[in-house]
Amino acid sequence: MKIRVGIFGYGNLGKGVENAIAQYPDMEVAPVFTRRNADALAIQTPGVPVFHEDELEHMQDELDVLVLCGGSATDLPVQTPKYAGLYNVVDSFDTHAKIPEHFAQVDEAAKNSGKIAIISAGWDPGMFSLNRLYARVILPEGRDYTFWGRGVSQGHSDAIRRIAGVKDARQYTVPVPEAAEAVRSGSQPELTTRQKHTRECFVVAEDGADLAAIEKEIKTMPNYFADYDTTVTFISQEELDRDHKGLPHGGSVIRTGVTGKEKEHQHVIEYSLKLDSNPEFTGSVLVACARAAYRMNQEGMKGCKTILDIPPALLSSKTGEELRAELL
Amino acid sequence: MKIRVGIFGYGNLGKGVENAIAQYPDMEVAPVFTRRNADALAIQTPGVPVFHEDELEHMQDELDVLVLCGGSATDLPVQTPKYAGLYNVVDSFDTHAKIPEHFAQVDEAAKNSGKIAIISAGWDPGMFSLNRLYARVILPEGRDYTFWGRGVSQGHSDAIRRIAGVKDARQYTVPVPEAAEAVRSGSQPELTTRQKHTRECFVVAEDGADLAAIEKEIKTMPNYFADYDTTVTFISQEELDRDHKGLPHGGSVIRTGVTGKEKEHQHVIEYSLKLDSNPEFTGSVLVACARAAYRMNQEGMKGCKTILDIPPALLSSKTGEELRAELL
Numbered sequence: 001m002k003i004r005v006g007i008f009g010y011g012n013l014g015k016g017v018e019n020a021i022a023q024y025p026d027m028e029v030a031p032v033f034t035r036r037n038a039d040a041l042a043i044q045t046p047g048v049p050v051f052h053e054d055e056l057e058h059m060q061d062e063l064d065v066l067v068l069c070g071g072s073a074t075d076l077p078v079q080t081p082k083y084a085g086l087y088n089v090v091d092s093f094d095t096h097a098k099i100p101e102h103f104a105q106v107d108e109a110a111k112n113s114g115k116i117a118i119i120s121a122g123w124d125p126g127m128f129s130l131n132r133l134y135a136r137v138i139l140p141e142g143r144d145y146t147f148w149g150r151g152v153s154q155g156h157s158d159a160i161r162r163i164a165g166v167k168d169a170r171q172y173t174v175p176v177p178e179a180a181e182a183v184r185s186g187s188q189p190e191l192t193t194r195q196k197h198t199r200e201c202f203v204v205a206e207d208g209a210d211l212a213a214i215e216k217e218i219k220t221m222p223n224y225f226a227d228y229d230t231t232v233t234f235i236s237q238e239e240l241d242r243d244h245k246g247l248p249h250g251g252s253v254i255r256t257g258v259t260g261k262e263k264e265h266q267h268v269i270e271y272s273l274k275l276d277s278n279p280e281f282t283g284s285v286l287v288a289c290a291r292a293a294y295r296m297n298q299e300g301m302k303g304c305k306t307i308l309d310i311p312p313a314l315l316s317s318k319t320g321e322e323l324r325a326e327l328l
Numbered sequence: 329m330k331i332r333v334g335i336f337g338y339g340n341l342g343k344g345v346e347n348a349i350a351q352y353p354d355m356e357v358a359p360v361f362t363r364r365n366a367d368a369l370a371i372q373t374p375g376v377p378v379f380h381e382d383e384l385e386h387m388q389d390e391l392d393v394l395v396l397c398g399g400s401a402t403d404l405p406v407q408t409p410k411y412a413g414l415y416n417v418v419d420s421f422d423t424h425a426k427i428p429e430h431f432a433q434v435d436e437a438a439k440n441s442g443k444i445a446i447i448s449a450g451w452d453p454g455m456f457s458l459n460r461l462y463a464r465v466i467l468p469e470g471r472d473y474t475f476w477g478r479g480v481s482q483g484h485s486d487a488i489r490r491i492a493g494v495k496d497a498r499q500y501t502v503p504v505p506e507a508a509e510a511v512r513s514g515s516q517p518e519l520t521t522r523q524k525h526t527r528e529c530f531v532v533a534e535d536g537a538d539l540a541a542i543e544k545e546i547k548t549m550p551n552y553f554a555d556y557d558t559t560v561t562f563i564s565q566e567e568l569d570r571d572h573k574g575l576p577h578g579g580s581v582i583r584t585g586v587t588g589k590e591k592e593h594q595h596v597i598e599y600s601l602k603l604d605s606n607p608e609f610t611g612s613v614l615v616a617c618a619r620a621a622y623r624m625n626q627e628g629m630k631g632c633k634t635i636l637d638i639p640p641a642l643l644s645s646k647t648g649e650e651l652r653a654e655l656l
Contacts, residue, residue: 023468100652120656129655133640133643133644133655136655137644250596259611261343264604265605268601268602269600270599270601272598274596275596276587276594277593281466284466284587285466307640308640308648308651308652310640312461312635315461316461320636320637323636324431324448324634324636325427327461328427
């Protein structure tokens with residue numbers, strides 16, 4: 001019997017989850033849930049119904065895991081604790097500073113319901129976190145660095161779009177190649193925010209807008225741009241739609257450290273991702289975690305977990321015997 | 329109280345384990361054990377006794393974990409099942425074809441004793457296996473490749489040393505850069521053994537040896553060299569000792585795969601290692617696994633495990649709360 005995975009929220013991430021489930025022979029898309037008008041929502045998978053969120057109150061017999069595809073700002077802080085009380089759930093909560101609070105709320109709900117809830121899955125937080133952990137336990141005397149990009153930052157694109165006179169915008173976060181090379185050399189450099197990444201902004205201005213004022217407002221925006229070398233390029237809506245439609249992303253976690261009696265040997269561990277579609281890759285990670293959530297719960301576990309707690313073999317549909325033969 | 333880690337076998341790997349333990353504040357080197365004359369063995373850590381293997385019969389109150397640093401050919405098949413019957417143990421068993429058999433024997437012993445035995449730890453098998461697993465569960469429609477090197481292969485160096493007229497030798501396994509680039513492009517190429525790696529041999533010949541005959545014997549040696557483009561360079565013992573004393577290694581696991589409704593998005597996951605000292609890095613992985621073995625056993629688990637079974641957080645001395653705050 002296949003693992004029945006429900007999807008709540010059908011934006012880019014929800015669609016990524018749906019496509020990922022289709023790649024796994026041991027899973028199937030259970031209903032898709034929405035807060036909007038369910039009748040108006042057309043999904044890709046044939047024969048799968050779309051329900052309003054309200055139906056989640058009573059679908060416990062029809063779902064093995066529910067993947068929550070809402071946003072971290074307002075959706076997940078409410079949805080994940082609520083539905084961890086009813087289902088095994090997975091989310092991609094990524095508001096770093098609030099993870100402890102989110103964990104505590106979800107853990108309480110999941111322990112009460114006897115379910116597994118995996119939070120903050122994806123690639124950062126997620127696979128990058130995991131690789132920081134592995135690299136740190138192997139090379140305790142060392143230092144790690146994370147580079148993001150080249151990739152589209154939705155948050156920074158949104159920040160530009162909120163400026164008066166801006167019609168549309170796309171922002172790319174770009175790692176500085178020299179900084180990454182300095183890290184790989186093992187010199188464990190001190191790098192400022194500015195030295196690690198640059199920001200490239202492609203902006204569509206409204207007719208008659210003050211371009212110089214927009215550029216200045218972007219470049220001096222605190223937190224988002226002021227600490228970076230930022231370039232602003234004004235383009236037409238056609239160019240934006242043609243050349244900047246995708247959501248690529250990626251990056252690297254690099255740790256260097258030393259071993260030996262005299263600390264004479266240096267080692268470099270690097271994990272890197274190059275992704276054509278950030279939401280689809282994130283969706284694939286969520287689906288692998290959905291399998292683990294189901295299997296951990298089948299083994300009698302309950303409560304809130306992160307990818308740091310998941311025995312890796314439980315992410316796979318294969319048996320331990322198969323994995324040892326094929327991968328070790 | 330610190331985790332007391334015993335070391336059995338004091339070659340390069342045993343020394344690597346000893347140095348690694350010194351880097352972790354939560355662990356200490358418990359006695360070192362040897363099959364040879366314990367009185368003649370001087371170890372680095374001050375104040376730590378060296379015992380003959382026979383003493384392992386009765387040290388259960390003094391050791392929390394025993395790291396087995398013998399060879400896979402004849403030592404570990406005997407030692408790991410034997411000592412899994414008495415201690416939590418970790419080994420680096422790497423004879424791929426015999427892992428299922430080794431696992432079964434060790435599992436039985438560890439289940440009977442109520443201990444945890446982690447086998448085949450290191451980087452390949454080990455961290456590379458783990459990264460194959462993570463990459464496959466995230467990108468099921470894809471293909472992965474492993475490149476090794478540039479690094480010293482002890483097995484190939486030994487094979488050359490067994491040839492008549494050879495006094496000493498060092499063999500480097502070298503990945504072909506074009507092959508790795510083709511893989512990263514996502515084209516999922518079919519690559520022959522010859523296309524993936526070359527082999528560089530540095531050979532010290534005995535006085536008056538037939539160099540042409542040695543070179544021919546190396547290049548035509550089945551399994552070891554015949555399927556590779558191999559270069560043979562004759563050097564003096566002084567040059568070998570001066571330029572080829574180290575044991576560097578490394579490599580990459582690269583998986584590319586596709587997602588999306590029309591499989592239109594491509595992703596690349598790459599994990600790579602660049603190691604100045606293969607045995608020291610391997611020793612560091614074994615020590616992190618020793619901590620996990622102890623912690624898993626403290627949580628009531630028993631039996632044989634591999635790194636694929638270890639909840640990552642148990643490799644660390646930090647609490648789940650600390651890890652979530654620092655890494656997620």
